[in-house]
Amino acid sequence: MSDADVSMTAAKRPGRVTIVDVARHAGVSKSTVSLVLTGSPLVAEETRNRVSRAMSDLGYIYHRGAAVLRGAQSSIIGMVINDLSNPFFHELAIGIERACQSGSYVTFIANTGENSARQTQVIRSMREHGAAGLVICPALGSSAAELNALTEGVPVVLAMRRLPGLRASIVAPENRLGARKATAHLIGLGHRRVAFIGGMPMVVRDERLSGYADALGEAGLPFDPALVADVLPTRAGGASAVPGLLGLADPPTAALCFNDVVAIGVIRALTALGRTAGRDFAVIGFDDIEDARHMVPALTSVAVEGQSLGERAAHLLMRQIASGTILAETQLGPADLVIRASCGTSAA
Amino acid sequence: MSDADVSMTAAKRPGRVTIVDVARHAGVSKSTVSLVLTGSPLVAEETRNRVSRAMSDLGYIYHRGAAVLRGAQSSIIGMVINDLSNPFFHELAIGIERACQSGSYVTFIANTGENSARQTQVIRSMREHGAAGLVICPALGSSAAELNALTEGVPVVLAMRRLPGLRASIVAPENRLGARKATAHLIGLGHRRVAFIGGMPMVVRDERLSGYADALGEAGLPFDPALVADVLPTRAGGASAVPGLLGLADPPTAALCFNDVVAIGVIRALTALGRTAGRDFAVIGFDDIEDARHMVPALTSVAVEGQSLGERAAHLLMRQIASGTILAETQLGPADLVIRASCGTSAA
DNA sequence: TTGTAGGCGTTATCAA
DNA sequence: TTGATAACGCCTACAA
Numbered sequence: 001m002s003d004a005d006v007s008m009t010a011a012k013r014p015g016r017v018t019i020v021d022v023a024r025h026a027g028v029s030k031s032t033v034s035l036v037l038t039g040s041p042l043v044a045e046e047t048r049n050r051v052s053r054a055m056s057d058l059g060y061i062y063h064r065g066a067a068v069l070r071g072a073q074s075s076i077i078g079m080v081i082n083d084l085s086n087p088f089f090h091e092l093a094i095g096i097e098r099a100c101q102s103g104s105y106v107t108f109i110a111n112t113g114e115n116s117a118r119q120t121q122v123i124r125s126m127r128e129h130g131a132a133g134l135v136i137c138p139a140l141g142s143s144a145a146e147l148n149a150l151t152e153g154v155p156v157v158l159a160m161r162r163l164p165g166l167r168a169s170i171v172a173p174e175n176r177l178g179a180r181k182a183t184a185h186l187i188g189l190g191h192r193r194v195a196f197i198g199g200m201p202m203v204v205r206d207e208r209l210s211g212y213a214d215a216l217g218e219a220g221l222p223f224d225p226a227l228v229a230d231v232l233p234t235r236a237g238g239a240s241a242v243p244g245l246l247g248l249a250d251p252p253t254a255a256l257c258f259n260d261v262v263a264i265g266v267i268r269a270l271t272a273l274g275r276t277a278g279r280d281f282a283v284i285g286f287d288d289i290e291d292a293r294h295m296v297p298a299l300t301s302v303a304v305e306g307q308s309l310g311e312r313a314a315h316l317l318m319r320q321i322a323s324g325t326i327l328a329e330t331q332l333g334p335a336d337l338v339i340r341a342s343c344g345t346s347a348a
Numbered sequence: 349m350s351d352a353d354v355s356m357t358a359a360k361r362p363g364r365v366t367i368v369d370v371a372r373h374a375g376v377s378k379s380t381v382s383l384v385l386t387g388s389p390l391v392a393e394e395t396r397n398r399v400s401r402a403m404s405d406l407g408y409i410y411h412r413g414a415a416v417l418r419g420a421q422s423s424i425i426g427m428v429i430n431d432l433s434n435p436f437f438h439e440l441a442i443g444i445e446r447a448c449q450s451g452s453y454v455t456f457i458a459n460t461g462e463n464s465a466r467q468t469q470v471i472r473s474m475r476e477h478g479a480a481g482l483v484i485c486p487a488l489g490s491s492a493a494e495l496n497a498l499t500e501g502v503p504v505v506l507a508m509r510r511l512p513g514l515r516a517s518i519v520a521p522e523n524r525l526g527a528r529k530a531t532a533h534l535i536g537l538g539h540r541r542v543a544f545i546g547g548m549p550m551v552v553r554d555e556r557l558s559g560y561a562d563a564l565g566e567a568g569l570p571f572d573p574a575l576v577a578d579v580l581p582t583r584a585g586g587a588s589a590v591p592g593l594l595g596l597a598d599p600p601t602a603a604l605c606f607n608d609v610v611a612i613g614v615i616r617a618l619t620a621l622g623r624t625a626g627r628d629f630a631v632i633g634f635d636d637i638e639d640a641r642h643m644v645p646a647l648t649s650v651a652v653e654g655q656s657l658g659e660r661a662a663h664l665l666m667r668q669i670a671s672g673t674i675l676a677e678t679q680l681g682p683a684d685l686v687i688r689a690s691c692g693t694s695a696a
Numbered sequence: 697t698t699g700t701a702g703g704c705g706t707t708a709t710c711a712a
Numbered sequence: 713t714t715g716a717t718a719a720c721g722c723c724t725a726c727a728a
Contacts, residue, residue: 065413
């Protein structure tokens with residue numbers, strides 16, 4: 001009880017207004033203010049109005065941290081995204097956010113940039129801030145064991161990318177089926193040499209590659225490793241694969257790309273080499289980002305509905321938070337081929 | 349791998365590990381644990397190790413909310429973005445996030461979708477969660493008075509969009525100058541009828557329109573309201589303006605677009621009408637989003653460096669948070685014309 | 697170098 | 713219907 005403290009208090013910051021201040025101003029106890037805040041029906045109409053007026057008079061702001069400390073449910077949902085510069089993940093994030101808003105949760109977002117060390121940091125940080133649940137698109141090289149430890153006690157939904165061994169729910173598209181349909185379409189157009197471009201070693205890529213192989217097998221075509229280009233799933237990665245593929249002794253006439261961003265890079269590289277996608281070379285992407293339909297030529301792609309995938313992930317998570325259970329449930333979304341100009345109408 | 353639901357036993361509700369648990373496990377007092385947490389040099393090496401081991405043994409997670417309640421600095425920075433589906437704002441957000449990370453702040457993001465009621469909600473929510481500062485791209489129709497009340501006591505930096513009357517710092521590009529340079533370039537190519545497409549009534553749009561008018565005036569050309577299309581700053585908005593403009597008695601041969609997204613819509617509409625941007629009609633965008641350089645034709649645009657703008661906004665904010673002051677400082681960033689194919693090399 | 701005693705803003709429990 | 717009081721997990725004194 002020092003005098004110094006008292007004078008400091010008097011000169012305190014733009015004094016944070018607390019329920020005690022509100023209570024004094026309204027002439028009630030702080031318990032009553034709390035009852036008003038939590039919307040209790042026990043408080044008299046007259047009193048409620050007086051308290052509400054006091055709150056706006058004083059510019060009171062609810063201190064959620066204190067409430068959570070006392071035991072209230074946290075309303076924070078954390079989103080951990082591997083690559084926000086890919087428009088697809090951005091669409092996914094919008095969907096998650098929309099659903100969270102309608103459930104009156106607040107989203108926390110972090111971009112890991114495929115860096116698993118950074119991912120560890122941000123997940124820890126979100127937990128320190130009391131996140132009630134997490135939607136994670138794991139960065140490349142994530143360790144399931146580490147993530148399990150890090151997310152102990154909170155529900156987690158993986159979006160798009162599975163991570164074998166992780167105790168979490170999963171929302172993802174039918175990658176294998178989608179890739180099979182796309183490849184079959186190219187084969188149906190008369191292509192016999194179809195490349196698969198892009199993607200790093202991880203489940204999504206393996207699934208899409210399997211679908212590609214499925215379609216080749218069904219058509220009696222050989223799986224030629226020379227036609228599979230392991231490049232970064234970026235525009236630059238896609239572009240970098242093209243010269244090598246076209247320089248093969250028996251070059252491909254079509255390609256299924258790991259995602260739309262890669263496809264955009266491929267189309268750009270083709271253009272630079274004087275070829276036209278959809279006429280000289282068929283290109284199909286994956287994800288069907290919004291840009292796909294606005295490109296020239298418009299990009300044929302496998303639509304996975306990023307926004308609604310995000311919404312479903314968020315709903316699945318919110319359900320677990322509300323029920324206090326942690327599930328390991330898998331929801332598969334559609335992957336439908338949307339045919340546009342970039343794959344042409346028949347083999348060149 | 350079945351997708352059947354596997355529910356794990358949930359909710360060991362009363363099981364939060366606190367510093368008291370850590371202290372007991374390590375055989376020290378909770379103050380000592382606190383000292384270790386805050387990195388105090390006062391604690392013995394041996395003790396520190398024992399405590400650290402106890403923390404990882406028990407899976408302890410720091411409770412930042414409790415620390416903030418006690419008086420620690422909040423490490424949350426809120427980003428309030430008007431339209432995350434525009435790649436430009438996404439680049440801005442990445443820049444903000446990167447800077448915040450390097451300052452060991454955590455970002456909170458919310459997309460208002462140009463809805464000012466929603467903006468009020470999310471700002472209130474961020475404050476309830478103890479945000480130390482806010483970066484805001486105000487939604488259309490924001491009220492300065494309301495925002496002033498809502499952000500009382502925390503530093504705010506407006507990014508891109510000013511809001512007259514708001515007590516806040518501002519980081520924005522030289523819109524007027526950039527628009528003037530772009531328009532002058534079109535005029536220099538021989539165009540005499542230059543349209544301005546897109547944008548809603550707000551400061552950014554007024555600035556860019558003023559720059560456009562400046563350049564017309566300098567060249568002795570008239571400002572013709574018929575050439576100014578007030579459409580939504582979206583792809584669809586841009587596309588919708590084209591037929592009307594081309595149908596004028598004395599149609600434009602070039603257009604400066606409010607932003608790149610609008611320009612993309614314009615180019616698409618031109619293509620649909622059998623015209624080619626850069627050959628039959630010159631198009632310049634604004635912002636220079638990453639996609640601009642990958643389009644066909646590549647989009648001439650006014651580069652405003654979204655990521656570095658975001659970084660500067662974040663730095664300005666963090667400086668204010670650290671110093672405990674609230675400034676109203678304006679920082680103007682560059683707006684440089686990047687010439688690519690979409691504006692052609694001479695008037696058609 | 698470590699331990700003890702509050703108190704931050706809120707809510708839950710009990711009384712009144 | 714409202715009020716007093718005790719936590720929640722952490723940090724800042726101050727004492728040992």
